[in-house]
Amino acid sequence: MKIGIVCYPTFGGSGVVATELGKGLAKNGHEVHFITYSQPTRLDFFNENLFYHEVDFRSYPLFKYPPYELALSSKMVDVVKNEKLDLLHVHYAIPHASAAILARQILQTEGIHVPVVTTLHGTDITLVGKDPSYEPVVTYSINQSDGVTAVSEDLKNDTYKHFNVQKEIEVIPNFIDLSKFQKQRKDHFKLAICPNGEKLIVHTSNFRQVKRVDDVVRIFHKVNQSIPSRLLLVGDGPERNNIENLCRDLDIYEEVRFLGKLEAVEEVLSVADLFIMPSEKESFGLAALEAMACEVPVISSNAGGIPELNINGISGFTSKVGDIEEMTKNALHVLDDNNLLTFKESALNRAKEFEMGKILPLYEAFYQKVSELHLTAAKS
Numbered sequence: 201m202k203i204g205i206v207c208y209p210t211f212g213g214s215g216v217v218a219t220e221l222g223k224g225l226a227k228n229g230h231e232v233h234f235i236t237y238s239q240p241t242r243l244d245f246f247n248e249n250l251f252y253h254e255v256d257f258r259s260y261p262l263f264k265y266p267p268y269e270l271a272l273s274s275k276m277v278d279v280v281k282n283e284k285l286d287l288l289h290v291h292y293a294i295p296h297a298s299a300a301i302l303a304r305q306i307l308q309t310e311g312i313h314v315p316v317v318t319t320l321h322g323t324d325i326t327l328v329g330k331d332p333s334y335e336p337v338v339t340y341s342i343n344q345s346d347g348v349t350a351v352s353e354d355l356k357n358d359t360y361k362h363f364n365v366q367k368e369i370e371v372i373p374n375f376i377d378l379s380k381f382q383k384q385r386k387d388h389f390k391l392a393i394c395p396n397g398e399k400l401i402v403h404t405s406n407f408r409q410v411k412r413v414d415d416v417v418r419i420f421h422k423v424n425q426s427i428p429s430r431l432l433l434v435g436d437g438p439e440r441n442n443i444e445n446l447c448r449d450l451d452i453y454e455e456v457r458f459l460g461k462l463e464a465v466e467e468v469l470s471v472a473d474l475f476i477m478p479s480e481k482e483s484f485g486l487a488a489l490e491a492m493a494c495e496v497p498v499i500s501s502n503a504g505g506i507p508e509l510n511i512n513g514i515s516g517f518t519s520k521v522g523d524i525e526e527m528t529k530n531a532l533h534v535l536d537d538n539n540l541l542t543f544k545e546s547a548l549n550r551a552k553e554f555e556m557g558k559i560l561p562l563y564e565a566f567y568q569k570v571s572e573l574h575l576t577a578a579k580s
Contacts, residue, residue, distance in 0.1 A: 315574035322483030347570035352505025407437025
């Protein structure tokens with residue numbers, strides 16, 4: 201198939217998943233065309249089936265803000281016509297789904313029929329979509345899509361709960377490329393950070409309040425009082441300064457390292473003993489899956505779709521949001537030398553259930569089903 205993929209070209213989960221999906225589809229022989237305002241972070245072109253089309257949106261004196269959605273729709277029309285795409289797969293409801301629906305309508309006036317698949321990733325539903333300013337457009341775009349997927353059962357249920365969605369939503373979970381995310385020999389790195397055999401705890405996020413990075417620090421503080429340990433914080437965002445100040449207030453700043461945004465996060469995960477994700481809301485928990493693939497057990501909240509990934513007592517533990525005491529207790533249990541190896545093995549085994557080779561065929565089958573239904577509808 202010739203597939204157009206529209207996503208945010210950033211470090212965020214939806215952009216990462218969309219890019220990895222496109223790369224996987226290209227390896228399977230599909231022709232994949234990325235359509236976005238800049239080259240996606242993880243996109244490389246070591247495959248003859250990968251193409252990139254930049255959306256050019258310009259500011260004019262008439263507009264206070266550049267009309268990106270309209271430029272995106274026009275670009276989709278152009279790419280579908282000239283590359284003869286079979287399907288558009290848009291990730292994130294706003295503005296990608298609504299722009300795709302407009303593009304499809306324009307193409308229909310020229311006798312070109314292309315189905316639109318929309319994948320819901322999380323904040324497009326749980327945060328942005330609930331805003332009254334956007335809710336009618338989100339609802340319409342989902343209902344008008346030819347096929348809709350969500351990355352977890354929890355997100356699917358949230359969508360039905362908060363929107364008047366009549367469309368059937370199919371759950372296709374996020375996935376992991378185990379050829380990239382696997383434990384690597386980085387003993388020199390571990391020795392540099394933990395010269396005396398300390399346990400290494402890692403957290404990665406965009407440092408927004410919803411990620412509750414302060415809980416990570418408070419859990420680490422309590423763990424550090426019981427066993428020698430170090431904390432690596434990967435990422436950056438609006439809470440960065442507050443977290444640095446909290447580390448100073450708790451007198452643990454010397455035991456914490458801020459690494460900023462890293463593309464090769466698997467190298468850090470390869471030396472970790474524990475991953476902490478105490479988020480207030482997560483539609484799936486891709487960062488936790490990446491950790492588990494590198495044999496790192498997870499201490500997490502039970503928010504959103506996380507329990508569908510992190511199996512309590514097996515790959516790690518889940519607790520109520522904000523329950524720092526229980527998370528600390530569970531972290532110490534996992535880090536105990538008598539338990540750690542078992543949890544590491546179980547985390548990897550759980551990650552293998554989400555290996556790309558198992559999830560990719562689900563998307564391919566869904567594309568085929570949607571295309572056949574769209575073709576039937578177009579003929580009637």
